[in-house]
Amino acid sequence: MNTVIEDAAPAEKKINKMKRARLSNGPAELKRGDLLQGSNDSYIVKSPIDRGGVGAVFQGQRVSDGVSVAIKVLHGGRFPMTDVARERFRKEITNTLKLKHQYLIQAYDFGKISGHDFLVMEYVSGGTIATQIERGEYDDETALRWCAQMVHGVLFLHAQGYIHRDLK
Numbered sequence: 001m002n003t004v005i006e007d008a009a010p011a012e013k014k015i016n017k018m019k020r021a022r023l024s025n026g027p028a029e030l031k032r033g034d035l036l037q038g039s040n041d042s043y044i045v046k047s048p049i050d051r052g053g054v055g056a057v058f059q060g061q062r063v064s065d066g067v068s069v070a071i072k073v074l075h076g077g078r079f080p081m082t083d084v085a086r087e088r089f090r091k092e093i094t095n096t097l098k099l100k101h102q103y104l105i106q107a108y109d110f111g112k113i114s115g116h117d118f119l120v121m122e123y124v125s126g127g128t129i130a131t132q133i134e135r136g137e138y139d140d141e142t143a144l145r146w147c148a149q150m151v152h153g154v155l156f157l158h159a160q161g162y163i164h165r166d167l168k
Helices: 009-023 083-098 130-135 140-159
Strands: 034-037 043-052 057-063 070-076 108-112 117-123
Touching: 034 108, 043 070, 070 083, 083 108, 083 117
Parallel strands: none
Antiparallel strands: 034 043, 043 057, 057 070, 070 117, 108 117
């Protein structure tokens, strides 16, 4: 039996083009250089990172000390933004600011821009695990280390009474 393996490059180009399009539209669109005022500090938008069903994430910089940050903006996107979704996001912000663990992204601040809530958190370079796997930037030892770190982080969350719904 012969197996045909298709070249993945055209599909990858199409996916990357779709990702770029997703990042450039919607009510949470921010531009490089935009200034956001959080409750504790100000932040300058540097570039888009990704966009999901109800939010977009941008790389930014904290004005007070120049630290790179990630800024998650709630926008509604493909799903209608309900009061329940807004309240869930605000609860996520409140809870995230309280949690501190070496294998959890640290939350720093929050605010509102053009009627959209945002959360400012630690920026981790390299993208998601899925992105690194797609690029082939891992080996078995690295994958096992990632799994162990995720388990430690999730166990900590569970011990605090939380369930994480979006591991990256």
